Amino acid sequence: MPHTTEPPSRTSLPGLNVLLVIVRYLIIFLVAFGLFGVILLVAGKDPMLAIRDTFSSTLGSAYGFSEVIVKMIPLIFTAIAVALPSRVGLINVGAEGQLYVGAWLATWGALTFAPLPSWILLPLMMVLGMIGGGLWAFIPAFFCARGLVNETITTLLMNYVAPSVVTFFIYGPWRSPFNSLYPQTVDFVPAARLPTFFGTRVHLGLILALVLLVLYWFILKYTRWGLEMRAIGGNPQAARRNGIPLTLYIVVVMCLGGAIAGLAGMSEISGIHGRLRPGFSPGFGYVGFLISWLSGGNPIGILVMSFVVALISSGGDILQINQGLPFAVVNILLAITLFVVLARPALLVKGKSA
Secondary structure, eight states, rough: OOOOOOOOOOOGOOHHHHHHHHEEEHHHHHHHHHHHHHHHHTTTTTHHHHHHHHHHHHTHHHHHHHHHHHHHHHHHHHHHHHHHHHTTTTTOOOOHHHHHHHHHHHHHHHHSSSOHHHHHHHHHHHHHHHHHHHHHHHHHHHHTTTTSSSSHHHHHHHHHHHHHHHHHHHHHHTTOOTTSSSSOOOOGGGGGOOOTTTSSOOBBHHHHHHHHHHHHHHHHHHHHHHHHHHHHHHOOHHHTTTTTHHHHHHHHHHHHHHHHHHHHHHHHHHIIISSSOOOOOHHHHHHHHHHHHTTTHHHHHHHHHHHHHHHHHHHHHHHHHSSSTTTTHHHHHHHHHHHHHHHHHHHHHHHHHO
């Protein structure tokens, strides 16, 4: 019999798969910017100048690039916090609230245990942040596991409760007596601040986020837990018949997602603000949900889309100054990106049927 050579499978070419994922999101990015340019042109603005200003202010200097990375850090955390529960079919819209509660409990640790050295205090704050986010996620997970309330509703509604709890403590027992104009806690001691790199605001949270992203990929792809999670997400009834404990997975995975979002809150207040203040998150949890959805939970997609969204967000400030545009243009560009992703499956179906 003649010898036949089988074509290489997709799994045998991981480098090619990664390249294809990056190219896919690059095309989405370029198409979205092209449509955004059309909107600017209709509004009487110069689209090429606006796009040039966006890239020159973000990628054209070391400072601009570092600020993009700073904005990307919490987005990676919150995107993983949404993507992980989605593997078992859960929709976690509550990363914003979990982030706030994680920051709140980490702040309690920073204020209570301020005399501790940094090598003890920082890990303690990380653990407290994860506990806070995990406990906040446990409430909707419990109700979902009991079949009482859909987790989408409870996680969304609890997003409005968490900032109010944090604001109560900031205006009340934790308010700094040294700043009467702006309500906030006292400044954290240096031992409670995450270290930064190369004289920029990029902090240790970047390493933590990337490590979690690698763990997320490894667990889903190479472990029994990942296989069982995918089985639950694909067909929960079949998974139950095969002895997979659905209730346990629902509670544990949702709490892990909340813990990751809580770690995002800890890294933000410790690495950037150095104190707890109202509104320290401009919606990182909601944007993380969008990134997770746009990427389909793919780890490379989460990384790429987090960078793209951070780039768009950073460029929005420059567009306000140079082009006289409102900051809402950032939301417009993000919405266009979402529409491009939504249109892609329909285009593929039409292409196959043609």
